[in-house]
Amino acid sequence: MLRDLLIDSELFNELREKALDREEGENSLEEVELLEKTVFQRLKKKRSVKKYKKLGVNKRDLKEIIELADILGLDAIGGPSNYELAKEHQEWCNICGRCCRESESIFIHRDEVNILLNFNPGLEKEIIRNKLYPEHYELKDIQPCKFIDPETNRCSMYNSRPQVCRSYPLVLVESNGKAKNIINLRHLCNYSVHLVLEKSIILFDEAIRKLKENR
Ligand code: SF4
Ligand code: SF4
Known part of the structure; x- marks a missing residue:
């Protein structure tokens, strides 16, 4: 329900399918789901469903918002791009070295x-x-x-x-003739988890704002 306030559901499904197709091999569905689980555990501490229960918000909403944060650059809704967010928060990299060992x-x-x-x-x-x-x-x-x-x-x-x-963890890809930075969705990359979490918080707050506005 919440996600529908931010994006048309058919468009979301189309974008998600394209993103997962493109990332096949790199961001396997299994890896994406593991990242989403990790982000969910953290998001529910930041945005408690209980607090918004009266508005009809439930856990499924949090999961759907995370799925959107995986694939949508926030610049599409007037927010910071993946690049801007990553540049602002280099402390999210905990220098675990996985990207240098496993790429x-x-x-x-x-x-x-x-x-x-x-x-x-x-x-x-x-x-x-x-x-x-x-x-x-x-x-x-x-x-x-x-x-x-x-x-x-x-x-x-x-x-x-x-x-x-x-x-890294941003990867430059071509999309509709434009270069675009997507997040390499790795659940063991702290930088990647934080990027998706931060985007999920921003998207969640924006959806709640719209929900209240529409009431
Ligand atoms: S895997 Fe992620 S958190 Fe670890 S060093 Fe690389 S960018 Fe940093
Ligand atoms: S993968 Fe890149 S950043 Fe990591 S050690 Fe090698 S050259 Fe350096």
Whole structure:
């Protein structure tokens, strides 16, 4: 019920299906559901259903709001974009190092190769053609990436690391001819969980505002 105040249900289903299709392999449905469960446990502490019971709000509403937060950039409703939220809250990354140990590919755009090599001359031996997009490059021998310090989880070329590493857990994708930052939905990535949680809180509050307005 709450989510319908923010988006048409048919449009939501279409967007969700597209998002999950696109993320197939990366954000498997199982992984997305695990993230949603984790966010739900936290959201119900921030926005108690009891408090809004008289308005007809229930747990299902919280779950539906989270599903929307997974796929909708808040800039669509006049709020901050995924990029703006992530940039404001770098403390959400707890430096667990999972992204540096588990990423299947560390993509390097052909336009950033020269800059990367200027700062890290030894990197030449560590870069190979990208398997999916041969006009671009990627780091070789990852999982784990050899630039992560096993003790501290810090990157040894942090100040000049590839763009994908700077953006994580956001991933740049093409959507309707436009570049868009989507969240890599990983339940064990604290940054990703917090991003979805924060968006869910904003969406929940906006839906409640509309609900009260319509009464
Ligand atoms: S971005 Fe996520 S997975 Fe990577 S170090 Fe930070 S919290 Fe861990
Ligand atoms: S280059 Fe640095 S930030 Fe990127 S995956 Fe490797 S250790 Fe992590």
